[in-house]
Amino acid sequence: MKNRYTPLTLIVAVLVIAAASGFLFAPPAQESPVRVVMDNSGGRVIFSHAKHAEDLGYDCADCHHDNIGQDKPLACATCHPVAFDKKFRSEHQKNFPDKKACLRCHDEVPTGPLAKEDRPDTENIPLLSDAFHKQCMGCHEQDGGPYGADSCYKCHAR
Numbered sequence: 260m261k262n263r264y265t266p267l268t269l270i271v272a273v274l275v276i277a278a279a280s281g282f283l284f285a286p287p288a289q290e291s292p293v294r295v296v297m298d299n300s301g302g303r304v305i306f307s308h309a310k311h312a313e314d315l316g317y318d319c320a321d322c323h324h325d326n327i328g329q330d331k332p333l334a335c336a337t338c339h340p341v342a343f344d345k346k347f348r349s350e351h352q353k354n355f356p357d358k359k360a361c362l363r364c365h366d367e368v369p370t371g372p373l374a375k376e377d378r379p380d381t382e383n384i385p386l387l388s389d390a391f392h393k394q395c396m397g398c399h400e401q402d403g404g405p406y407g408a409d410s411c412y413k414c415h416a417r
């Protein structure tokens with residue numbers, strides 16, 4: 260009778276070991292892209308992510324200020340939309356992996372329609388292209404890299 264459980268016990272043991280080693284030796288949860296292609300009306304921008312994140316030695320948090328406990332950084336557009344319009348109002352509620360993310364902009368996690376006075380002030384949340392221009396050029400002005408009136412085609416393809 261006892262033997263009947265041996266195979267099962269073995270299988271469970273193998274699974275437990277596999278799960279534990281997967282946990283212990285898993286690659287880091289954060290994986291960053293080598294480059295990011297950004298298509299936009301100013302002309303395509305190819306951002307060399309690896310060069311910026313690895314060769315230049317910046318921290319992830321220097322650019323990804325969305326450190327809200329999720330496994331990997333979120334695309335900037337999750338929070339910085341092209342416009343705070345109807346599309347943003349409905350889409351953004353579904354685009355965060357964790358409810359904690361809501362607290363970046365809301366006083367508490369919204370559970371239903373919001374009264375006017377509970378809506379976040381959009382004044383200090385930059386729209387997408389302002390967020391990019393501000394972050395890219397802000398750092399370039401300080402540390403080197405293209406910025407300023409004549410710099411457009413150093414980032415944008417003609």
Ligand code: HEC
Nearest residue numbers: 289290291295311312317318319322331332333334335336
């Ligand atoms: C110099 C600024 C900068 C640094 C440093 C940086 N990133 Fe990024 N990262 C970006 C930008 C800009 C994007 C493009 C986001 C977008 O398209 O909305 C991006 C995109 C990503 C994406 C894809 C997000 C998505 O869903 O589209 C991941 C993942 C990522 N970065 C991880 C990292 C990690 C991990 C580090 C640290 C090792 C890091 N990044 C360092 C600027 C940076």
Ligand code: HEC
Nearest residue numbers: 322323325333334335337338363383384385390391393394
């Ligand atoms: C989880 C939401 C979220 C994500 C994702 C996010 N931001 Fe922001 N960002 C905000 C909010 C909210 C503000 C307004 C001020 C604040 O709360 O810090 C802001 C402010 C900014 C500002 C102006 C203030 C400053 O730090 O100079 C810039 C520039 C900016 N974001 C760029 C980016 C870029 C570029 C990315 C992608 C690499 C990004 N943000 C991703 C939420 C986000």
Ligand code: HEC
Nearest residue numbers: 338343348352355358360361363364369371373378379381
């Ligand atoms: C980057 C900032 C930001 C984050 C993060 C964020 N919100 Fe919002 N949310 C806003 C802004 C801004 C508005 C109001 C836009 C307007 O009406 O002017 C809004 C509006 C709303 C509304 C009202 C929608 C409507 O149609 O009237 C709900 C509900 C809501 N958010 C839920 C959430 C939930 C749930 C999360 C987290 C999963 C979240 N938000 C995360 C900025 C954010």
Ligand code: HEC
Nearest residue numbers: 306307310317321322394395398399402403404405413414
């Ligand atoms: C935190 C600082 C920082 C941020 C943010 C940053 N850069 Fe840079 N970038 C640099 C530095 C420093 C250089 C100069 C590197 C060199 O000359 O070796 C540079 C150089 C460049 C260059 C010219 C060299 C090359 O790689 O082709 C381009 C293009 C560029 N950055 C694009 C961008 C874009 C697009 C963004 C925003 C999405 C961005 N950078 C954000 C620091 C930054």
Ligand code: HEC
Nearest residue numbers: 297298299300301304388391395396405406408410411414
């Ligand atoms: C450091 C790199 C860099 C420089 C320099 C730069 N841009 Fe951009 N630009 C970007 C990035 C990144 C985006 C956002 C791409 C996206 O939204 O996917 C952008 C977006 C744009 C857009 C699209 C706006 C929209 O809402 O669709 C226009 C137009 C633009 N830039 C014009 C300019 C002009 C004009 C200059 C010169 C004065 C300039 N850019 C210099 C990186 C740069």
